[in-house]
Amino acid sequence: MSDDEREEKELDLSSSEVVTKYKGAAEIVNKALQLVVKECKPKAKIVDICEKGDAFIREQTGNMYKNSKKKIERGVAFPTCLSVNNTVCHFSPLASDTSELEEGDMVKIDMGCHIDGFIAVVAHTHVVQSGPITGKQADVVAAANTAAEVALRLVRPGKKNKDVSDAIQKVAAAYDCKIVEGVLSHQLKQFVIDGNKVILSVSNPDTRVDDAEFEENEVYAVDIVASTGEGKPKLLDEKQTTIYKRAVDKNYHLKMKASRFIFSEINQRFPILPFTARFVIVLHLF
Known part of the structure; x- marks a missing residue:
């Protein structure tokens, strides 16, 4: 076995060290999720809750591998997001945003943590109220939860991504709900949160993915989003995009000094x- 082959072999779940890092990241992000859920109360500012989630992940990961001879990157793999009611996902506002949670709001929480690039992501739906939820809110939560459980049982060696897509749509229909179009579940690799193998929530003319078969020692982030409506995202208001990821396959030719400085920091x-x-x-860059 060549050095390259040995290195590649060590980067999947066949390595106990890799499994330990995945488990460590998962433990931290699940604790962060519990913290965020507790903070979801009426009149709480969304940005404050997001910052607390991210700060917890940075603090906890910062305490790990302090004495390692090799530098181990660790921290937030995906910023804490609180998407309320009709907002589908990935709302993580700027510090100047004054949005607050209200009684009865349905909050979709998602966030991620990594240790040495091995990523654990988590998502949860929480309704801001003290008593049990009923009606359509209960239906859509049950649909998403059941679909997620079914998906997890189908992401197995030998099964195909289409098997998952078909199954979760049937589950949602049983609750008179729809799986939201355009949602992708990606394979995870070291420092790769959007791998090439993808599970498409709902196939449509605008969004298609290659057929893929799950293999031994692969890792996936299964993302299930259900709706009591048509499952077709619509633009309801102009929320500023705040989450970005550098396109590593692109070269940037920036002329302005300020732009080059910002890009260097990023x-x-x-x-x-x-x-x-x-x-x-x-960083006071803007």
């Missing part, structure tokens, strides 16, 4: 994984 702090513009603003 390249040093967030060379591969997604980040929120809040981190950049903290």
Whole structure:
């Protein structure tokens, strides 16, 4: 076996060290999720909750591998997002945003953590109220949860991505709900949050993916989004995009000194994984 082959072999789940890092990242991000859920109360500012989630991940990962001879990158793999009601996903506002949670809001939380580039992501739906949820809110939560459980049982060696897509749509239909179009579940690799193998939530003329078969020792982030509506995302308001990821396959020719400085900082702090513009603003770059 060549050195390259040995290195590649060590980067999947056949390596106990890799498994340990995945588990460590998963433990931290699940604790962060519990913290965020507790903070979801009426009149709480969304940006404050997002910042607390990210800060917890940075603190906990910062305490790991302190004495390692080799530098181990670790921290936030995907910024904490709180997407409320009709907002589908990935809302992580700027510090100046004054949006607050209200009683009865349905909040979709998603966030990610990594240790040495091995990524664990988590998502959860929480309704801001003390009592049990009923009606359509209960239906859509049950649909998403059941679909996720079915998907996890189908992401197995020998099964195909289409098997998952077909199954989760049938589950949602049983609850009189729809799986939201355009949602992709990606294979995860070291420092890669959007791998080439993809599970498409719903096939349509505008979005298609290659057929793929799951293999031994692969890792996937399964993302299930259900709706009581048609499952077709629509633009309801102009929320500013705040989450970015550098396109590593592109070259940037920046003429302005300020632009080159900003890109240099981003390249040093967030060379591969997604980040929120809040981190950049903290650096007083804008």
